[in-house]
Amino acid sequence: MPTYPYIILDAEPLGNVTAPFARAGVAPTYSQRCRQWIRDCEAAGTVFIVPAITYYEVVRDFYQRKAPAKIARLQNFCFDPTRFLPLATDDLTRAAELWGMLRNQGIPTAGSQSLDADVIFAAQVLSLNLPSDEYIVATSNPNHLSRFGLPVDTWENITP
């Protein structure tokens, strides 16, 4: 049994899946360790979910850096029927509600003119309606997502 049946990927661990593979005798980089962690989690039975907004956050960086091979790998990872959560209009409505509620509580999550991908990410995760002990959000910086009340931790702290 995996520690969490579901792990929702935030942008940083997702971008790391396309890292090159470590060579024998060479210490793995941070990205390579992250991808190995993803592999270990799936081997333990965890299902990874990729919200569409996370895909957007990563692929835009790859487009800016003109990396078509990376884009192809990322799409092969994300566009799988067992992993990809498309963005729905309901997600945007929920994100807007969250955005307004947090602003009214004095908890801004991004600049006023920013699209605020974090709040859209939170709305997509909440749309899954999973019990909080059934999943965790894997990220590199839990602070920016924990304000939405999501169970969240750095990928390095999540045991496969």
Next chain:
Amino acid sequence: MSLDLAPEIEKTVREYAAAEGVSVNELMVRHFPPRKEVRTPASHVQALLEQRQKEYGLPPRPDGKAHSTLTELFDAWEAEDANLSPEQIEQEVNFAEEYERRERQSLSI
């Protein structure tokens, strides 16, 4: 549709229906309501993903495959990476390090 009941069972069912003042059909509905589908978290999530993908689309994968486990996917990439030259490996590692740097920078904004 009919049920093939043993005569003594059928007699008992009819007696219960008569005692409750309802038809056999009503008796059956009263005591055997439609079963609710058991939705485990796994079936619930997969159903949601399928419904969303049907409604909003799931783009085709560049490799043309419909599905693969991560182990299958990573094994294929590892085989591709085995052919990289040392210069290409260095480029790849630099790309990944730059990605990490950009991500951390964006989080600190």
